[in-house]
Amino acid sequence: xxxxxxxxxxxxxxxxxxxxxxxxxxxxxxxxxxxxxxxxxxxxxxxxxxxxxxxxxxxxxxxxxxxxxxxxxxxxxxxxxxxxxxxxxxxxxxxxxxxxxxxxxxxxxxxxxxxxxxxxxxxxxxxxxxxxxxxxxxxxxxxxxxxxxxxxxx
Amino acid sequence: xxxxxxxxxxxxxxxxxxxxxxxxxxxxxxxxxxxxxxxxxxxxxxxxxxxxxxxxxxxxxxxxxxxxxxxxxxxxxxxxxxxxxxxxxxxxxxxxxxxxxxxxxxxxxxxxxxxxxxxxxxxxxxxxxxxxxxxxxxxxxxxxxxxxxxxxxxxxxxxxxxxxxxxxxxxxxxxxxxxxxxxxxxxxxxxxxxxxxxxxxxxxxxxxxxxxxxxxxxxxxxxxxxxxxxxxxxxxxxxxxxxxxxxxxxxxxxxxxxxxxxxxxxxxxxxxxxxxxxxxxxxxxxxxxxxxxxxxxxxxxxxxxxxxxxxxxxxxxxxxxxxxxxxxxxxxxxxxxxxxxxxxxxxxxxxxxxxxxxxxxxxxxxxxxxxxxxxxxxxxxxxxxxxxxxxxxxxxxxxxxxxxxxxxxxxxxxxxxxxxxxxxxxxxxxxxxxxxxxxxxxxxxxxxxxxxxxxxxxxxxxxxxxxxxxxxxxxxxxxxxxxxxxxxxxxxxxxxxxxxxxxxxxxxxxxxxxxxxxxxxxxxxxxxxxxxxxxxxxxxxxxxxxxxxxxxxxxxxxxxxxxxxxxxxxxxxxxxxxxxxxxxxxxxxxxxxxxxxxxxxxxxxxxxxxxxxxxxxxxxxxxxxxxxxxxxxxxxxxxxxxxxxxxxxxxxxxxxxxxxxxxxxxxxxxxxxxxxxxxxxxxxxxxxxxxxxxxxxxxxxxxxxxxxxxxxxxxxxxxxxxxxxxxxxxxxxxxxxxxxxxxxxxxxxxxxxxxxxxxxxxx
Numbered sequence: 001x002x003x004x005x006x007x008x009x010x011x012x013x014x015x016x017x018x019x020x021x022x023x024x025x026x027x028x029x030x031x032x033x034x035x036x037x038x039x040x041x042x043x044x045x046x047x048x049x050x051x052x053x054x055x056x057x058x059x060x061x062x063x064x065x066x067x068x069x070x071x072x073x074x075x076x077x078x079x080x081x082x083x084x085x086x087x088x089x090x091x092x093x094x095x096x097x098x099x100x101x102x103x104x105x106x107x108x109x110x111x112x113x114x115x116x117x118x119x120x121x122x123x124x125x126x127x128x129x130x131x132x133x134x135x136x137x138x139x140x141x142x143x144x145x146x147x148x149x150x151x152x153x154x
Numbered sequence: 155x156x157x158x159x160x161x162x163x164x165x166x167x168x169x170x171x172x173x174x175x176x177x178x179x180x181x182x183x184x185x186x187x188x189x190x191x192x193x194x195x196x197x198x199x200x201x202x203x204x205x206x207x208x209x210x211x212x213x214x215x216x217x218x219x220x221x222x223x224x225x226x227x228x229x230x231x232x233x234x235x236x237x238x239x240x241x242x243x244x245x246x247x248x249x250x251x252x253x254x255x256x257x258x259x260x261x262x263x264x265x266x267x268x269x270x271x272x273x274x275x276x277x278x279x280x281x282x283x284x285x286x287x288x289x290x291x292x293x294x295x296x297x298x299x300x301x302x303x304x305x306x307x308x309x310x311x312x313x314x315x316x317x318x319x320x321x322x323x324x325x326x327x328x329x330x331x332x333x334x335x336x337x338x339x340x341x342x343x344x345x346x347x348x349x350x351x352x353x354x355x356x357x358x359x360x361x362x363x364x365x366x367x368x369x370x371x372x373x374x375x376x377x378x379x380x381x382x383x384x385x386x387x388x389x390x391x392x393x394x395x396x397x398x399x400x401x402x403x404x405x406x407x408x409x410x411x412x413x414x415x416x417x418x419x420x421x422x423x424x425x426x427x428x429x430x431x432x433x434x435x436x437x438x439x440x441x442x443x444x445x446x447x448x449x450x451x452x453x454x455x456x457x458x459x460x461x462x463x464x465x466x467x468x469x470x471x472x473x474x475x476x477x478x479x480x481x482x483x484x485x486x487x488x489x490x491x492x493x494x495x496x497x498x499x500x501x502x503x504x505x506x507x508x509x510x511x512x513x514x515x516x517x518x519x520x521x522x523x524x525x526x527x528x529x530x531x532x533x534x535x536x537x538x539x540x541x542x543x544x545x546x547x548x549x550x551x552x553x554x555x556x557x558x559x560x561x562x563x564x565x566x567x568x569x570x571x572x573x574x575x576x577x578x579x580x581x582x583x584x585x586x587x588x589x590x591x592x593x594x595x596x597x598x599x600x601x602x603x604x605x606x607x608x609x610x611x612x613x614x615x616x617x618x619x620x621x622x623x624x625x626x627x628x629x630x631x632x633x634x635x636x637x638x639x640x641x642x643x644x645x646x647x648x649x650x651x652x653x654x655x656x657x658x659x660x661x662x663x664x665x666x667x668x669x670x671x672x673x674x675x676x677x678x679x680x681x682x683x684x685x686x687x688x689x690x691x692x693x694x695x696x697x698x699x700x701x702x703x704x705x706x707x708x709x710x711x712x713x714x715x716x717x718x719x720x721x722x723x724x725x726x727x728x729x730x731x732x733x734x735x736x737x738x739x740x741x742x743x744x745x746x747x748x749x750x751x752x753x754x755x756x757x758x759x760x761x762x763x764x765x766x767x768x769x770x771x772x773x774x775x776x777x778x779x780x781x782x783x784x785x786x787x788x789x790x791x792x793x794x795x796x797x798x799x800x801x802x803x804x805x806x807x808x809x810x811x812x813x814x815x816x817x818x819x820x821x822x823x824x825x826x827x828x829x830x831x832x833x834x835x836x837x838x839x840x841x842x843x844x845x846x847x848x849x850x851x852x853x854x855x856x857x858x859x860x861x862x863x864x865x866x867x868x869x870x871x872x873x874x875x876x877x878x879x880x881x882x883x884x885x886x887x888x889x890x891x892x893x894x895x896x897x898x899x900x901x902x903x904x905x906x907x908x909x910x911x912x913x914x915x916x917x
Contacts, residue, residue, distance in 0.1 A: 019273070031182075034174025036397070038347045039430035043835035046347060078172050091167040094800045097808065098644030099170040100347035100397030106171065125843040132835070134347050134398050135644045136804065137811030137872075138843040 008076025045131030048104035055111025097135030175395035193275030200828025217274030246309035261435030319498030329450030348397025370681020393671025396643035401511030440512020475509025481516025525878035601887025611685035611867025624694035627752035639679020640691030660725025685867020698755035780906030795864035809872020817880035
């Protein structure tokens, strides 16, 4: 099936199998390998991307369902002026170790802050409940999201 | 000012955050052009006889290139069964490359399918028709000891390995109080976020190149060389970015060996990445000990004797898990001066996934046992658990100290660590609040749990003292390459090793590249496990850099016509200068331009080091629902000198969370027939962000005398200290109701049941 998906602002047209997952479309068809796949039950959130600005687990969506939509991955997040505030906060707060959950965690955080620019610690934790991390104990991820939120005020 | 000891953010992060790391499944490499995909067909039955395997339908399915089963591994160019990794294990328990006559756990490999694309592999795998006559399964390791159901009839026993112990009850004769209890240290999934993956290709020169998500390329290579029965120079292992390991990515698993072997058979590059559901049955699990403890002492709080009897569930095929009790033995008495230790262990095979290392590997099990035992003893004599610990801690003046478990503790100050955490939380005030809640009969009760631990890191090399190598080379353009035998999977080696080099040379971090995990480039090395990296691999980098400075000075002395003793490093300029004459200088880059400037160093440690610490966990338990929630955890984790507090605390955070997860949530479960009940992330209670609070970390640094950095290992501290602290806190919250013990994970059902049992349903 033919799909037209704007990936990181760039319009693309591809012919895909109807059963192709958006996650596999991004990785295999578009070659955007930052979006990782960590499970097969839509539990871990490693594959989180933004679809029309909302965070979505890209393993729960078929590529054909994204037809005509805007899809944003971590590769498209940094602007010409350097890292996005969430990316910068993740580095400053050491919110990543092995890095596997990171692209999904960053996109989930971007989605969270767009819905709630001033979350409490509890709101951050609840907002990221669907994104698993095995390395950080979530401690520094929560700090990074707070830092990014505070930075947005400045 | 030295960069060492300062908070330096990671130099690897910008790439990880913008383009993502390059994990094995992300590889784009010319050598893998046209790669086919491998899908494994696994047993759905825990124990049974294979009566037939029909692969004809699968072989004819769209995109199928080839199908392999046990029959294909026999004869010339075949693949031999994999023997257990340690020679002292019971013979006759080899793992065939594909299950041939018998399947021994759900997940045992029956066939491999090679397809043009990945989706086709999943489709074709469903078409493999396997008939299995079920046999009785042995799931409980206590029952495995009876040998009524044998996994390997030819071995004649399920017992793989024992540490024999004489249990002489007279050591408890002079004790006022003796407490005995069985404790289960449950089975856990390592569950790194990146599952296992590999890619393999054989070159025209007859050499295998294989990319493996792993913690130790050199060990993986050794395993492959043995499995494939080829010369060592025929195998090259490359480690891409690795998305976590936690002990379960040491060596080369059978799947990785099969992918390499099949790539050779069909003469085509191959890729394999497992699914999470496959990972949760195929990747080795951790822990899984049944422990019987017996602790005796006097009413004044002095412990006189301790016995630990371990049954280690090792799963279907003996791996490192069968040896975990040896580590448990070495750390059995923990931080306490206990002269009378009795220990016995029996490692047994069961119809479950094999057990191997998981963050802490044998030491969390030791700490959980002794820390639970101390609380049981304290409860029995009616003394505060902190006070009981203070009366038994090894004092700081005893080091080096040889334990009855055979460990030689290098340094420590356990009482100082315990005092630091109890002061931080205002322990007496917490006890007062607890007393008030109890007096009021509150539904939500407060629990305070303590653990004091010591662990062993950077453990021994089988052939002698632990060692690790590093090469540091300065290039004429002023950049540096570091080759290290250790291997990151989240620890931040790029940053840490660059700091060690930059500290002495003054070359900035962004001009230093750390290379690892390529066995052609770095033939020797022990990888990253057992919290060994900094204290061995990092020290090798440090010493190589020190020697490089000496060589640079000697060369500079000639070029500058100066006395070598007058030369100093000007780190601001990355140059050697004459002291007091800054205009007379030559940079490291200039020296490298004239002659190759490279040093390889092997660091040999005198022995393992013994980090220690104290954790206090504060929980609230709803006595009506049984739900326990962690409110606060305060830890001091002393691993000697800290290189980078950012990385140091990051290791603590992750370990604490995994320790909390064991105490409260996580457990790999099987039914009585050996069917896994937790083989997806929907079923395995993986810790999420809502289930832990932020952590309060205190700092203490007692340098080890064993290396010039004074560093011990920090990678596993959290899983060793936090688990017993949290478990003790949950029990403590309801101890006034008569509860003495609750097994991990302390689920609402278990807590509620414990309360009902203790109160006869009156609570």
